[in-house]
Amino acid sequence: MADHHSLDWRGETPVSTRFDDPYFSLENGLDETRHVFLQGNGLPDRFCGGFQIAELGFGTGLNLLAALQLWRQTGITGQLRFTTFEAFPLSAPDMTRAQAAFDDVAEIASELAPHWGKNTFEIADLWFEMVEGDARETLPQWQGKADAWFLDGFSPAKNPELWSPELMAEVGAHMAPGASAATYTAAGHVRRGLVAAGLEVTRLPGYGRKRHMTRAIKPA
Template identity: 45%
Template sequence: MSTVPTDTPLAPTPAACEQALDWHVGDMPYSVAFDDHFYCRTDGRLECGHVFLAGNSLPARWQAGGDFAIGELGFGTGLNLCETWRQWTLTPKIAGASLSFTSFELYPMRRADIARALSAWPEIADQRTALLTHWPDAPVGRVGLDLAEDVRLTVVCGPALETLAATDMEMDAWFLDGFAPSRNPDMWSEALMAEVYRHTRPGGSFATYAAAGFVRRNLQAAGFTVSRSPGFAGKREMLSGVRPA
């Protein structure tokens, strides 16, 4: 398993600030800057299970125990973190196992907006409450939160390419969850996918709802073995893959 990241201070960045939100039916946040929803309009929690958990062969891989590190591009509302944590608590594991969840986010949300966005899912009520209890009023730099004895969240605020390049951590699995590639191409660039590969341990994996051709090619150019499979809620395809051992 990979090394759990340690807290290394990062300088606050002006980009790490609030972004303008609209709210659509069902308390669904919508990014004005990127003209896109934060998660699938059908059911974001179930999408997380289909795309990011199943796409990385989780929770099965957790049963081996040890330290398991997940990296994420785009923390957003924290929905992926909460559903992943919920599944972690339900999974039988060897004693002493721990989960490290590190997310790279340009515009960290306010506590009240996270609370509103996650209110739709009673299944993650406990995780939502714990996240909101620990969430800072003004997140900047590197935010490290011990959410449970065996679960640690780190949110690195700032441009993903810059902040990821500045770390030395390795991940067992990646959730690639930026806004749609057509609306946020920087989050899917060849340079950033190369950094994701560099910060993936041999045999580590990624999964994403995105299936755009340039995203697939950038992941392949980085060195990943890339597979296509049916997407969530009728979407034709999603991508997943592995860094060869």
Template identity: 60%
Template sequence: MADQRAKLTWTDDHIPVSDRFDDPYYSLQNGLDETRHVFLEGNDLPDRFAPGFCIAELGFGTGLNLLTVWSEWETSGQATPLHFTSFEAYPMASDDMARALAAFPELSPWADRFLSVWAGQKCLLDTLHLEVITGDARQTLPTWDGAADAWFLDGFSPAKNPELWGSDLMQHVADHTVKGGTAATYTAAGFVRRGLSDAGFNVTRSPGFGRKRHMTRAVKP
């Protein structure tokens, strides 16, 4: 398993960059604001929160998306568990996660609670049921028995990590989405939008975060 761990380089601003994909784990401008804009607003959250809500994600990374949405879940008054499943090929070591998440002190109450119990696969807390499924999502997602209300599609750049954006995988995303469910991603790459559309989503392009002109939102009719 050691060779499957994330291999990192840290920028001068203490942002982790994947050595495998030569891509930062979150926006160089403001990773927290990007997560809120792309994955929360892109999936109409927290307005859609309800007991039993299930989020699935491609690319767990630092856990920033999880902690952002979990904090919103609790802040909105939800008292039952948020169900969150993430598919990650190269999990990050806990120490590296802690170092990356230290850049977002407003999330520290949730980061501290999470990291204190995180052992690399499951996390069961009163308001959070998390499972990170390790391995190639092209193999692991088709056998998942869940269905998400919302998807966070957060793999590395499609230009550098095209395997996580292929049409077959987008079809598996659609197959594991409830009717009326949504998906959002920071990329507006044409082949990603076409893959989601061909999989049965209604796809729209909307304003992106920071220097990205556009992002993608999708709804399963």
């Protein structure tokens, strides 16, 4: 396991000391996740057994909790597959503390808490893997194809490595036909990178104080 990411806390919101950026919206991180990554990827309407989510930036695990909650609410049979790429994983206690701010996912957070710190685990309706390391090196080695991407690195201004044209090209290459990607940022260079990757890019209303977000679709 890599060295754990060090944090400052603003109330119960964790802030990365490495990137000087909060892990989720100071307004409501769970609502932001639902707006950007779930609605932004057309979920739950596109869910089906074995649906593969891939993510850049696992952070506190909040996106996983929200996705699994929606999966269960939808009543889909089979497993949700969730692969996340994370260079600087949080410690299990920090993840648990951050997730405790969201009562709405408390039951799922409690269920998954014993698994934090594992690179892979499986329960009845979830197959999970965390690929540790620099995604610029690890994503090209991944054999999977995502149905939906959560592009959730720290802000492009503070974490440019996770938003390079080369990495966006790898995201596009690891998408199934008709797959989607969503991110909270509408930065022009990120959008251009996604277009260059062969994706159809749309700017959508953002969450909270963010005016816009981005959705990208791989042509079927």
